Amino acid sequence: DVKVTQSSRYLVKRTGEKVFLECVQDMDHENMFWYRQDPGLGLRLIYFSYDVKMKEKGDIPEGYSVSREKKERFSLILESASTNQTSMYLCASSTGQRSPLHFGNGTRLTVT
Amino acid sequence: AQSVAQPEDQVNVAEGNPLTVKCTYSVSGNPYLFWYVQYPNRGLQFLLKYITGDNLVKGSYGFEAEFNKSQTSFHLKKPSALVSDSALYFCAVRDPNYGQNFVFGPGTRLSVLP
Numbered sequence: 315d316v317k318v319t320q321s322s323r324y325l326v327k328r329t330g331e332k333v334f335l336e337c338v339q340d341m342d343h344e345n346m347f348w349y350r351q352d353p354g355l356g357l358r359l360i361y362f363s364y365d366v367k368m369k370e371k372g373d374i375p376e377g378y379s380v381s382r383e384k385k386e387r388f389s390l391i392l393e394s395a396s397t398n399q400t401s402m403y404l405c406a407s408s409t410g411q412r413s414p415l416h417f418g419n420g421t422r423l424t425v426t
Numbered sequence: 427a428q429s430v431a432q433p434e435d436q437v438n439v440a441e442g443n444p445l446t447v448k449c450t451y452s453v454s455g456n457p458y459l460f461w462y463v464q465y466p467n468r469g470l471q472f473l474l475k476y477i478t479g480d481n482l483v484k485g486s487y488g489f490e491a492e493f494n495k496s497q498t499s500f501h502l503k504k505p506s507a508l509v510s511d512s513a514l515y516f517c518a519v520r521d522p523n524y525g526q527n528f529v530f531g532p533g534t535r536l537s538v539l540p
Contacts, residue, residue: 318469323467354435355532356516356530356531356532356533357470357516372527406469411458411520411522412477414460414472415470415472415518415528417469417471419468420467420469422467
C-alpha cells in the first residue's frame with residue numbers, strides 16, 4: 315500500500331512565523347500535491363510538482379511556496395503565516411493521469 | 427474550465443436502505459472521475475474511478491457509481507447502507523487535456539441512522 319506521511323497532525327503557530335509542512339511518500343510517485351481543505355469549499359490546490367525541482371502553481375498559491383529536492387519529499391512553506399491560513403492541509407501523491415491520489419492524514423494548522 | 431458540483435450538503439439515510447450521493451461535472455473533453463471518502467480527522471481515501479469502458483464501476487466497501495455522459499453525472503450508490511458509511515464524500519474530476527490537476531466538489535456529508 316502507498317503510504318503518504320505528513321510530519322505533523324496538529325500545529326499551532328503565531329502570525330508572522332515561517333511554517334514548514336513536510337510530506338513524504340514511499341511509492342516513487344512522480345506527482346505530489348498540496349491541498350487545503352475548508353468547510354463548504356472542498357479541496358483547493360495550492361501547488362503541485364510532477365518531478366524533482368519542478369513545481370506548478372495551483373488555484374490558491376498566494377502566501378505559499380514549495381520545495382521538492384527529493385522525489386519522495388514535498389514541502390509546503392508559509393512564508394509569513396496569517397490567520398486566514400488556518401486550515402487543514404492535505405498532501406497527496408499519484409502516478410499518471412489515470413491513477414487516483416493517495417492522501418496523507420492531514421495537518422490541522424491554527425495560526426493565532 | 428473544469429468544475430464539479432455536489433448538489434446536496436447532507437444526505438441522511440436509514441441503515442439497510444439504499445443510498446445515493448450525487449455528483450455532476452463539467453469538462454471540455456472526456457473526464458476521468460473519482461470518488462473519495464473522508465472519515466473524521468483523516469485524509470481522503472480512494473473509493474472508485476471511471477476512466478473508460480463500462481458505465482457502472484464498482485469500488486471499495488460495496489460502493490458503485492454510474493457514469494452518465496448525457497447528464498454529465500457520476501452518482502455514488504450503495505444498495506444497503508451501514509452506520510459505518512457515515513462520512514464526508516468527495517467527487518473529483520480530472521480532464522486529461524489539462525494535465526495532472528484534480529478538481530474536487532465541495533463534499534457531501536452522509537449520515538446513516540441506525
